[in-house]
Amino acid sequence: MGEKISARFAILKFVGKMFSVVGSMLTAIVDLMAAAEAYEKNDMPIFYLRAFTGVVGGVVALALLLGVMSAGVGFIVILVLAGVSLLGEWLISLLHDNKIEKWRDRARFGHASHGSFLSLEAQEIEWNAMLGIEVGVK
Structure with a gap:
């Protein structure tokens, strides 16, 4: 046993x-x-x-x-x-900082320590590029 x-x-x-x-x-x-x-x-x-x-x-x-x-x-x-x-x-x-933090900092509601976007369109273009989204491409 x-x-x-x-x-x-x-x-x-x-x-x-x-x-x-x-x-x-x-x-x-x-x-x-x-x-x-x-x-x-x-x-x-x-x-x-x-x-x-x-x-x-x-x-x-x-x-x-x-x-x-x-x-x-x-x-x-x-x-x-x-x-x-x-x-x-x-x-x-x-x-x-990661990419999203840098983007947020450059947006209108950020601190702009990494520069700032010249327009909302430029802000959106960089956001889409960061996420890998191709807008207007078929």
């Missing part, structure tokens, strides 16, 4: 470990893909942040797979990495 419970516990432990490894690898892959997108957009702060979390996440997944790190510790490390990633991206977004 005790051996059956021990065997089931070992199976559950292995399955839990594999879920941790797969989850860590998927998170690392998504972060590295986001780093590549940021690099293409020349957004270097996001690139460095995502590349760092992706590489460290991959190392954690490998450590979990090889048994160097327990699944519980790996889970905590991945949670900390996710927190660092979210905090870093939030801080970067506070310091850098």
